[in-house]
Amino acid sequence: MRSxxxxxxxxxxxxxEFFRGRLVDAFEVPARADYxxxxxxASGLGEILPPVDHGRAPLERVHAPAYLxxxxxxxxxxxxxxxxxxxxxxxxxxxxxxxxxxPKSFAARMGLYSMDSGSPLTAGTWEAAxxxxxxxxxxxxxxxxxxxxxxxxxxxxxxxxxGADFFGGYxxxxxxxxxxxxxxxxxxxRVAILDVDYHHGNGTQAIFYERADVFYASIHxxxxxxxxxxxxxxxxxxxxxxxxxxxxxxLPAGSSNELWFEAFEKALDQLNAYAPGLLIVSLxxxxxxxxxxxxxxxxxxxxxxxxxxxxxxxxxTLFVQEGGYATEAIGHNVVAVLQGFEDLS
Amino acid sequence: MRSxxxxxxxxxxxxxEFFRGRLVDAFEVPARADYxxxxxxASGLGEILPPVDHGRAPLERVHAPAYLxxxxxxxxxxxxxxxxxxxxxxxxxxxxxxxxxxPKSFAARMGLYSMDSGSPLTAGTWEAAxxxxxxxxxxxxxxxxxxxxxxxxxxxxxxxxxGADFFGGYxxxxxxxxxxxxxxxxxxxRVAILDVDYHHGNGTQAIFYERADVFYASIHxxxxxxxxxxxxxxxxxxxxxxxxxxxxxxLPAGSSNELWFEAFEKALDQLNAYAPGLLIVSLxxxxxxxxxxxxxxxxxxxxxxxxxxxxxxxxxTLFVQEGGYATEAIGHNVVAVLQGFEDLS
Numbered sequence: 001m002r003s004x005x006x007x008x009x010x011x012x013x014x015x016x017e018f019f020r021g022r023l024v025d026a027f028e029v030p031a032r033a034d035y036x037x038x039x040x041x042a043s044g045l046g047e048i049l050p051p052v053d054h055g056r057a058p059l060e061r062v063h064a065p066a067y068l069x070x071x072x073x074x075x076x077x078x079x080x081x082x083x084x085x086x087x088x089x090x091x092x093x094x095x096x097x098x099x100x101x102x103p104k105s106f107a108a109r110m111g112l113y114s115m116d117s118g119s120p121l122t123a124g125t126w127e128a129a130x131x132x133x134x135x136x137x138x139x140x141x142x143x144x145x146x147x148x149x150x151x152x153x154x155x156x157x158x159x160x161x162x163g164a165d166f167f168g169g170y171x172x173x174x175x176x177x178x179x180x181x182x183x184x185x186x187x188x189x190r191v192a193i194l195d196v197d198y199h200h201g202n203g204t205q206a207i208f209y210e211r212a213d214v215f216y217a218s219i220h221x222x223x224x225x226x227x228x229x230x231x232x233x234x235x236x237x238x239x240x241x242x243x244x245x246x247x248x249x250x251l252p253a254g255s256s257n258e259l260w261f262e263a264f265e266k267a268l269d270q271l272n273a274y275a276p277g278l279l280i281v282s283l284x285x286x287x288x289x290x291x292x293x294x295x296x297x298x299x300x301x302x303x304x305x306x307x308x309x310x311x312x313x314x315x316x317t318l319f320v321q322e323g324g325y326a327t328e329a330i331g332h333n334v335v336a337v338l339q340g341f342e343d344l345s
Numbered sequence: 346m347r348s349x350x351x352x353x354x355x356x357x358x359x360x361x362e363f364f365r366g367r368l369v370d371a372f373e374v375p376a377r378a379d380y381x382x383x384x385x386x387a388s389g390l391g392e393i394l395p396p397v398d399h400g401r402a403p404l405e406r407v408h409a410p411a412y413l414x415x416x417x418x419x420x421x422x423x424x425x426x427x428x429x430x431x432x433x434x435x436x437x438x439x440x441x442x443x444x445x446x447x448p449k450s451f452a453a454r455m456g457l458y459s460m461d462s463g464s465p466l467t468a469g470t471w472e473a474a475x476x477x478x479x480x481x482x483x484x485x486x487x488x489x490x491x492x493x494x495x496x497x498x499x500x501x502x503x504x505x506x507x508g509a510d511f512f513g514g515y516x517x518x519x520x521x522x523x524x525x526x527x528x529x530x531x532x533x534x535r536v537a538i539l540d541v542d543y544h545h546g547n548g549t550q551a552i553f554y555e556r557a558d559v560f561y562a563s564i565h566x567x568x569x570x571x572x573x574x575x576x577x578x579x580x581x582x583x584x585x586x587x588x589x590x591x592x593x594x595x596l597p598a599g600s601s602n603e604l605w606f607e608a609f610e611k612a613l614d615q616l617n618a619y620a621p622g623l624l625i626v627s628l629x630x631x632x633x634x635x636x637x638x639x640x641x642x643x644x645x646x647x648x649x650x651x652x653x654x655x656x657x658x659x660x661x662t663l664f665v666q667e668g669g670y671a672t673e674a675i676g677h678n679v680v681a682v683l684q685g686f687e688d689l690s
Contacts, residue, residue: 018435018462020452021428023368083366090363091461092437095444096508096551097575101568107365108574116436117363117462163441206441223446229453230442 001342002046002148004139006155008131009033011124014086017170018117019293026120027293027325028170033156036321039331040154045338048154051135054182059133061181062174062207066102067165070113071172072126077106086120089113115161115168115228129157129172136175136320137182143278143316144186150317152283152338158322160201160282161228169199169228176282176320177207180214183278189213192276192315194267195220196306197284197322198294200232200248204282210240215247215274217267218282219260221295222250245274253295257302260287264309272313279315284323285333291326300336307340317341346687347391347493349484351500353476354378356469359431362515363462364638371465372638372670373515378501381666384676385499390683393499396480399527404478406526407519407552411447412510415458416517417471422451431465434458460506460513460573474502474517481520481665482527488623488661489531495662497628497683503667505546505627506573514544514573521627521665522552525559528623534558537621537660539612540565541651542629542667543639545577545593549627555585560592560619562612563627564605566640567595590619598640602647605632609654617658624660629668630678636671645681652685662686 010030017026040048059068078087089110093099103109110121132155139151153175160176161169180191193208195201195218208214223232238246247270249263271279285303286294298306310317319338324330355375362371385393404413423432434455438444448454455466477500484496498520505521506514525536538553540546540563553559568577583591592615594608616624630648631639643651655662664683669675 018433020426020450021423021433021435021455078366081365088363088366090366090463091513091572091574092439093575094437094439094460094511096554097460097547097573098578099440099575101575101578103574104569105365105571105574108568108570110366111461111574115439115442116456118435166439168436202442209441223453224449225453226450227436228442229436229448229450229456230438230444230446233443233446 001150001152001338002142003040003048003152003154004051004135005037005048006051006131006135009128009156012122012128012157013124014120014122016086017120018088028157029327031327032324032330033154035328035331036154036334039335043335043339045335045342051131051138053134054137058137058178058182059173061185062164062177064165067113070109071129071167074110074121075123075125081106086122088117088120113166115166119167119170125172132157132159133173133175133178136179139318140179140182143318144183150319150341152319154321156321160195160197160204160322162203163206171203174203174207176280177204179280179318179320184213188277190274190276191278191280192271192274193280193282194271195282196287197282198286198291198296199227199284199323201282202228202231205231205236205246208242209238209246210242212241212245215245215271215276217247217271219249219251219263219267221253225253255296257297260296260298268309268313276315279313279317281310281317281319282322283319283334283337285330286323286325288324288326288329288333290329291324293325300332303333303336304340307337308343311341311343346495346497346683347487348385348393348497348499349396349480350382350393351396351476351480354473354501357467357473357502358469359465359467361431362465363433373502374672376672377669377675378499380673380676381499381679384680388680388684390680390687394483396476396483398479399482403482403523403527404518406530407509407522409510412458415454416512419466420468420470426451431467433462433465458511460511464512464515470517477502477504478518478520478523481524484663485524485527488663489528495664495686497664499666501666505540505542505549505667508548508551516548519548519552521625522549524625524663524665529558533622535560535619535621536623536625537616537619538625538627539616540627541632542627543631543636543641544572544629544668546627547573547576550576550581550591553587554583554591555587557586557590560590560616560621562592562616564594564596564608564612566598570598600641602642605641605643613654613658621660624658624662626655626662626664627667628664628679628682630675631668631670633669633671633674633678635674636669638670645677648678648681649685652682653688656686656688
């Protein structure tokens with residue numbers, strides 16, 4: 001399996017974030033990808049390629065152009081308004097407030113285009129996120145043009161919390177959603193997204209919620225207690241034409257590996273029944289027992305088993321890196337999934 | 346004119362707040378009300394009375410009971426989850442996220458029930474806010490039961506940004522809205538609320554937006570650049586049965602006093618045409634030229650003129666304290682409005 005490595009990821013490097021009401025050291029740090037790169041290089045899994053630039057158009061198929069322009073220019077605006085260090089939003093258009101008028105105020109637009117204060121915006125956020133999407137599109141092309149069976153995209157910041165027009169949960173551009181849409185635009189009739197990150201991928205779900213051509217399934221910590229809190233319940237099955245093409249498997253924090261695999265197998269069953277032409281895996285490894293902000297218990301053997309099960313779907317499969325915050329362990333956990341998929345020991 | 350003084354206001358005392366992305370010293374501090382009390386005592390305007398407890402029911406006529414329960418217990422929960430100092434929310438249910446499920450997580454409920462990170466929640470927030478609403482109801486009774494012509498309610502935190510089920514903009518319980526609803530419930534057929542605070546009272550507007558029995562009019566800094574950013578535009582005229590019973594006069598930051606009074610007179614015309622039985626004035630004096638976070642230019646003579654114009658409406662009038670952050674000047678500015686109303690020199 002070949003990998004695409006977003007060498008620009010380090011441009012997005014925040015020192016602090018707000019986590020459940022407290023200002024703490026950032027969890028989503030460049031070292032995460034550095035450790036994965038090392039493990040990948042040592043694994044002998046295959047070539048590691050740089051991203052090819054596909055331009056802005058595929059990003060605009062999923063994200064509002066005004067939102068992308070904002071993210072691109074936000075840090076310069078923050079500096080221009082006297083800001084220093086990382087930029088955080090502070091006011092949000094919740095119930096009864098309007099999202100249909102873009103205010104002139106920079107502080108207001110930070111809130112209009114975000115869902116939390118846990119996603120610091122830095123000088124290099126746009127560069128890192130832009131090239132992350134390009135790396136994902138490059139990985140997709142290995143499947144669509146080169147007919148490879150699988151590819152892995154090593155990037156950060158992650159993507160699955162980013163909505164059509166907002167950032168949050170460390171995510172700015174929704175890489176998995178960009179790839180799913182690009183696959184559709186390239187003629188793949190049905191695309192499946194399987195999100196195995198500890199956190200529900202609210203952005204991905206919302207982007208395809210009313211569509212039948214992209215099936216989103218997710219196994220994650222129950223939003224009653226786990227981020228993103230406001231989406232990811234089992235009763236969210238899609239809407240309109242998309243009814244029945246969304247499947248959530250929320251599990252209580254602390255769930256056993258047995259429970260996790262039970263939900264995982266159900267998700268695979270639903271995706272198999274959908275008969276997709278392509279599988280995109282939102283590969284968070286914060287399901288790891290040692291993750292500092294998550295509460296499942298997977299370890300190396302379970303990650304390998306996950307990869308093996310994904311292989312059994314016999315689909316062109318694009319792995320896209322999402323979360324995982326036990327920095328030094330992430331690489332080994334990711335490699336375990338990919339080796340399981342390749343059936344390597 | 347008699348006043349009601351919320352002697353519990355000091356229970357809500359925050360040291361820090363987030364202001365346009367930066368953690369700064371709190372603007373909404375106990376000294377604000379202390380200075381007004383001094384100026385009021387020196388003014389000879391009239392007796393200063395304590396609030397009478399009207400219980401929780403009138404608050405629940407305007408706010409969701411679950412929201413009130415949350416605010417009442419929030420600080421204890423914050424401490425129980427290991428929190429220290431002031432509690433701030435960090436994640437919000439914006440577009441595509443759900444507000445219809447109350448998560449178990451405290452951090453999530455902080456976000457569910459708020460619109461910004463600028464409104465620190467402290468040990469005494471509920472006490473101060475609860476008694477603020479009681480003070481407002483006590484002031485209302487001076488008009489309704491004692492047939493007095495006017496009353497002034499000295500309280501903080503302010504109220505007009507608080508929605509039916511969220512806090513924000515320093516506001517937790519919407520005093521003006523509670524009073525308007527209580528007046529309706531006491532048989533006043535049409536209630537007018539005139540909001541002269543520098544900031545649009547998004548909470549008050551939203552609470553009565555679809556109703557014809559409470560007319561909300563506001564003169565304020567343009568939400569394009571001024572808080573609350575996401576409401577307060579001129580095209581918001583009400584909805585459903587409330588169409589035509591909401592009037593916003595957003596003015597650019599830096600507007601002249603001439604412009605301000607032009608808008609003010611238009612607002613008075615509309616309220617006069619409505620023929621209300623009672624007027625509630627959301628009295629923010631952050632329209633003052635020296636206010637640290639606002640950008641209008643009113644001064645003592647203009648505040649007096651404002652009071653005189655309000656007197657000319659010949660309505661039972663309840664003044665409720667909202668914003669004003671030039672701490673030492675607030676008292677003189679408030680007294681100027683009230684003296685103008687009383688036609689005292």
